[in-house]
Amino acid sequence: MSRKATIKDIAKIVGVTPATVSNVLNGNNRFSEDTKKRILAAAKQLNYTPNMFARALVKNRSYTIGLFIPASPRAFLDPYFSELLRGLTEIALEHGYVVSIIYADGLNETVRNRIDGLVLTEVKVKDEYVSFFQRANVPFVSLARGAENELEDYVVSDTRRGLEEAIKYLARLGHRRIGYALGPLAYEYVYERYSIFRDIQRKMGLICEATDVGTGENSRQGGRMAARRIMRAASEKPTAILASTDVMALGVIEYLQSIGMSVPEDVSVVGFDDAPFSRYVTPPIATVRHDIYQLGRHAASMLISKLEGRDYTKPIILPVKFIVRGSISSPR
Amino acid sequence: MSRKATIKDIAKIVGVTPATVSNVLNGNNRFSEDTKKRILAAAKQLNYTPNMFARALVKNRSYTIGLFIPASPRAFLDPYFSELLRGLTEIALEHGYVVSIIYADGLNETVRNRIDGLVLTEVKVKDEYVSFFQRANVPFVSLARGAENELEDYVVSDTRRGLEEAIKYLARLGHRRIGYALGPLAYEYVYERYSIFRDIQRKMGLICEATDVGTGENSRQGGRMAARRIMRAASEKPTAILASTDVMALGVIEYLQSIGMSVPEDVSVVGFDDAPFSRYVTPPIATVRHDIYQLGRHAASMLISKLEGRDYTKPIILPVKFIVRGSISSPR
DNA sequence: AATATCTGTGAAAGAGTTTACAATACTTCT
DNA sequence: AGAAGTATTGTAAACTCTTTCACAGATATT
DSSP, rough: OOOOOOOOHHHHHHOOOOHHHHHTTTTTOOSSSHHHHHHHHHHHHTTTTOOOHHOOOOOOOTOEEEEEESSSSOTTTHHHHHHHHHHHHHHHHHHHOOEEEGGGGOOOOHHHOOOOOEEEOOBSSSOHHHHHHHHTTTOOEEOOOOOGGGGOOEEEEEEHHHHHHHHHHHHHHTOEEEEEEOOOOTBHHHHHHHHHHHHHHHHTTTOSOOOOEOOOOHHHHHHHHHHHHHHHOOOOOEEEEEESSHHHHHHHHHHHHHHHHHTTTTTTTEEEEOOGGGTTTOOOHHHHHHHHHHHHHHHHHHHHHHTTTTTOOSSSSOOOEOOOTTTTTOOO | OOOOOOHHHHHHHHHHOOOHHHHHHTTTTSSHHHHHHHHHHHHHHTTTTOOOOHHHHHOOOOEEEEEEOOOOOOOOOOOOHHEEEEEEEEHHHHOOOOOEEGGGOOOHHHHTTTOSEEHHHHHHHHHHHHHHHHHHOOOOEEESOOOGGGSSSEEEEEHHHHHHHHHHHHHTTTOOEEEOOOOTBBBBHHHHHHHHHHHHHHTTTOOOOEEEEESOOHHHHHHHHHHHHHHHOOSSSSSSEESSHHHHHHHHHHHHTTOOOOOOOOEEEEEEEGGGGGTTTTOEEEEEEEEEHHHHHHHHHHHHHHHHTTTOOSSSSEEEEEEEETTTOOOO
């Protein structure tokens, strides 16, 4: 129960000054082999671990990164945060960093000063927090392109590729009229998915009606509402509907079934995310799979490189995969 | 962009020593009203916030608490961690603390020294981590009773009450033979739910067959397997099945439906947790609802009280509620 | 003898907390 | 009135542990 060993203890044992110990322990090589060996041995013997508080004070670094979460959380059905955290934490720990959760409403100077940098998620198209962190000079990495804020350091999934695969697949099946169940457009991931969808649709010359509507809510309820509007509004009904997320796709399917239509016979449905439940529901939801865990790992890695002044490739765009499941088929 | 204000800056402006500033800022009352006012004013004017690194060094406290997560995560369908984190973080921030995620495989001395205390979840009946933290004198609060380890500081849901309500409800409907779909018994929450179930069953004189089996896996698959074994093993089939978790209940229902039985007409099914999906599936799952978010809030509160040497009530047992849904009815 | 090369040191810096003590003012008592 | 005691208000200096960098002394090279 004696107090923890410090570099002074090591210095005393070895017969050098703390400065020498510090230098050796930090990999400074300009000391005699003998000294180095004895210092390392003493450190091990005393079971020395550096006092991170002292180090933080002198280096003005906490070796803590934050996962910044705006007030509004994702749908609870979605294990997005669990996976993201796991990825972030794994890489962080490998580099001696720790991950803290920072909710927007708990962010103040006292908290901010204890964080070396942030990973931003749930970024909006025009995001006040992003601008704030830019102005405040807080190092961060974003999990969205943040076009409006001209970001460079971001990690995202290859949405375009995924949607291209999905839409081409549908087109090959014979679909021409494809609707879109929109989530909350303020969020960049929703906006990006949608605008890419429109872009691809246009380029492929697919009929494009006003069949893209939504309540702006990423939930089953939101999906149901969107589907209802789509099926009511369009003069020619779409034969397939893409949804912003799997959660919404679930709602879309529910609505369609509730009005006596069958999926995929009457309407094909495609989601995005490959949420865990997607393969289990009836019918299983075809979707664009991306890897949140890897997103987390790369984000942590990029942020730490940035913090430590190392070079890193940016941006990072991770591969996705279109997963064919029972919710799609040829149109009738 | 000038450097952050320190107590020295305040001291200079006010014309006192840093010691005085420190004392006043920490609520030490033995100074003249005038001095206090001027120090507070200067602090505000300079936009002073304490340097947590310096404070951490001198007080040997990081004002960080950890959520300790053993390697094996809960089923991903279960937003347990998101809710828990939210509760923990809210309270922590109110007290100037920050929450970090600590995965078991990333725990080492360097990390541990940066954490004032831990909240333990996914505790096992006989938990090596618990014993370790006890021996190492790490302050912690557990989200399970930890009977084997004789814990006192824990926050749990009133499992007994919830199961009593559930079983009495079933009994009133006329059920006598009730099976149990078991999850991984090594986990205390699984063990506790099961042993309380057995106890209540015995006390109520309900027929108790060898209809409690499981694969030891908390998943849909685990639920399916458990249901299959239950329906195959029992000489007299149960008319109702309780499951360790809603996730498993889902699997139980799937299996029953897959062999042509209908829920609840042929067999009633009851879950535990009130997971978000439970109300949406067909049939909606009757379940014992408990409040993970509140568990988190109380756990954080208890841990911080403990860290700061304040009194606190222990243990804390939070109320639960049996939610009646479509998955139960009178037996045929 | 002058210059390089090795090894290691000293001292400051980083920002706050803590405690014993000092200086002054005010009571109280005889 | 003078001595003694007590509040009141503030200070000085030590302490927490590590990092950093200009410098020093010793040895080796040319």
